[in-house]
Amino acid sequence: MVELIAVDGIGEIAPGHDLAALLTEAAELVDGDVVVVTSKIVAKAAGLATRRSRDEVLAEETDRVVARRGGTSIVRTHHGLTMAAAGIDASNVEEGYVIPLPRDPDGDARRLRARIAELAGVTVGVVIADTAGRSWRNGQTDMAIGCAGVVPVASFAGKTDGHGNTLVVTAPAVADEIAGAAELASGKLGGRPFVVVRGLDASLLSADDGPGAAALVRDEGQDLFGLGSREAVLSAALRESRRGFLDAADEWEGLDEVLAAASVPCRRDGSRVLIERGDDDIEAGATAERVWAVAFAYGLDIEILVSTDSGD
Incomplete structure (x- = not known):
């Protein structure tokens, strides 16, 4: 049975806070747990909150624009993530501040995992989660932008189903599924930035840090939706950069x-x-x-x- 345990009592995060120390003081962790932490507190602890304008930060965080409608920009970040406003947020921070995504989410996950092992003597997985929309569907859900000790994608290619059919492209995005499940326990307004996921199958965990959430980012040349519909037409008409077109x-x-x-x-x-x-x-x-x-x-x-x- 899988349990989702939202951790209470963490409090407001400030630059320099030791997230692993806060977590291990508030929760009893065991080997095989997966700790899901919001990207926002990772960025807060790193001192990334800023009073600079949102547009200035957006320009800095943007690798290229995917689509733009009115005041909404969907961009590809330097991490390779495609998100509205590059994941920059102004919620749950002091008024007048905005906060971007962590600079190195996979690296942050590895460091947090190692620090938890140092403090609590347990081997856990770590997922750094952020909220994003999805093409074709309304609403948002959490996804993994960084992870360590977790299999980010489980390939079922070559295996057979109960009817004897050979699976070809089935590959559950395990880290994203963990992030989305954890959000059900944490809630958006509960002030609980850590969720402990307990009872996952051992095959979904890795002894080492693993490839990280970078393994979930589709290669740009294989992205069928690398540009918005209007942007694709405009890019071709203006004979600009081809980035975003399918190879x-x-x-x-x-x-x-x-x-x-x-x-x-x-x-x-x-x-x-x-x-x-x-x-x-x-x-x-x-x-x-x-x-x-x-x-x-x-x-x-x-x-x-x-x-x-x-x-x-």
Whole structure:
């Protein structure tokens, strides 16, 4: 049976506070526990709360913008996380302050784990959690931005289910599931930044620190949603950086589909695209722009030639 134990009596966190000492004084830990701690108190203890403007901090924390609608910015942080406002928060801090995510969440998790072992003589896992939204779904849930001593992703590839079907891509995000479960016990307004998760299967824990929550971050080239819908169109139209576009398995397939659908004669010869202008300058020009945009999105190095007729 898995237990979720929210730890009371921690109090307000200030720069320099020893989080492991506060936890081990307030809770009795045993080997195999997983300690879930909010990213906010890790950042507070590190002295990251600041009176600088939110926009200034956002610019500093942003690796690139994924999407922007009005005053809301979804960005990829330098950690590789995709979050609204880079995870910067103004709740549960003094008025006039904002606080960003910890600089090195996996490193913080490793250090907290080692300090707990030093103080309490127990081997635990540590998950540093933060709240984020999800594509396609309303609401937010907690996820792991740092972890140590926990298997972040459990791969079931190659195993068979009860019907004999071979699993191919099934890979539970264990650290995220732990973070989300812990939030049910801590609540948002309860002032309980630590939750002890007890009774997890030993296969979900690791003797060493493990790869950390960095293992949960999808490689940028494999992210099908690396840009918002409007941003993808704008990026292609302006011929800006391709970061955020998918690295396609068949780079030329999309381009060939555009050529096949064009209303003017056109064909591809290797990396050269030949478009026949004929009597329709507008459609020939539009086809050239569509071809260029798709080539840009797929990262193709092409040459576009527009001829006056099929004989040129």
